[in-house]
Amino acid sequence: MEKNKKLLLIIIGIILSLLIFILPIIFLVRVTISGVRNIASNNSKTITNSEEIEKKVEVSQNEAYVSAFSTEEVKDTKELSHIKIWVNANLFHMDAITSYTVKNIKVEGYRKGKVAIVKPGHVSNTLSSLNYIWGPYEDEMKSAEIKDSGRTITFNVVDVAHYYDEVSKVGSAMPTWGIFLKELGEFNYRKIMDSENLFESVNVLKYASVEPNDVNLSISFDVEMVFEDGTKWVKRFSAELDGAQIVENNSYSVKLSY
Known part of the structure; x- marks a missing residue:
């Protein structure tokens, strides 16, 4: 027991x-x-605004412009190939805003390269001869200068925008910013010239052995504007980018869905 x-x-x-x-x-x-x-x-x-808030903003342009380019890392012998995507979402509003933010930026589907989200610097928007990252056009740009700004970008709200990192508080708000897929591959400019006697800038991805499947992309981001009365307008934009179009044509544009 x-x-x-x-x-x-x-x-x-x-x-x-x-x-x-x-x-x-x-x-x-x-x-x-x-x-x-x-x-x-x-x-x-799904991000939705109330009917009253939705009426405050008109999306008058919604496109992304895609193109390929290269940077010379070592003179004549080493160039790196990249893709840049200029994002243009033109938002027209007559109610004054106090903040403008692009957030939740996502880039998915790619098999090569590194993503860098690039915000423009405090550069006058009257200047047009600028390189891909809003620097002096005459300077030789390197891949290391394409620096990631993170997945949230905030623009300064002013009475009238005079710089690329600003938006006007009333009227059209269309700040330009870039999504870069950098260092997709490299090629030797001198070898190409020696073998073909011709260099075609439209082929910078092909020279670097980039395949369409390497650069099939999906992008998405949210734009958030806060009005002076404290109300908030938020819209998600997205697009699917065709790698074949990018590799074969070097550049093309695509509509942003919202």
Whole structure:
């Protein structure tokens, strides 16, 4: 009888120990699953404005311009190929805004290269002879100068925009910013000239052995504007970019869905 009591106590002790060990694990697993579900829900959530807020803004232009280019890293012998995407979402509004933000920028589907989101510097918007990152056109640009600004870009709101990093508080708001897929491959300019006696800039991706599947892209981002009365307008824009179009034609434009 005494042995049975001891055995029962041992079994109860083992069960309690297991419960003490297992229950926290079950709790953590449930919390983790819940967190993942919430993240997935937030990422897939459709952004909608009220009818009143929607009427405040007109999307008058919604395009992305895609083109390929190269940077000379070592004179005549090493060039790196890149893709740039100029994003143009022209938003017209007569109610004054206090902030303009591009956020949740996503670039997916590519198999080569590195993504860099580039915000313009404080450069006069009357200047047109600028390189791909709003620097002096006459300077030789290197890949290292294409620096990532992060997945959120904020523009300065002013009475009248005079610089590329500004938007006007009333009227058209169409700040230019860039998505770059950099360092897709390299080629030797001198070897191409020696073998073909011709260099064609439209072929910078082909020279670097970039295939269409390497640069099939999907892009998306949210534009958020806050008005002086505290109300907020948010719109998600997205586009699918065809790698074959980019490689074969070097440049093309695509409509942004919203």
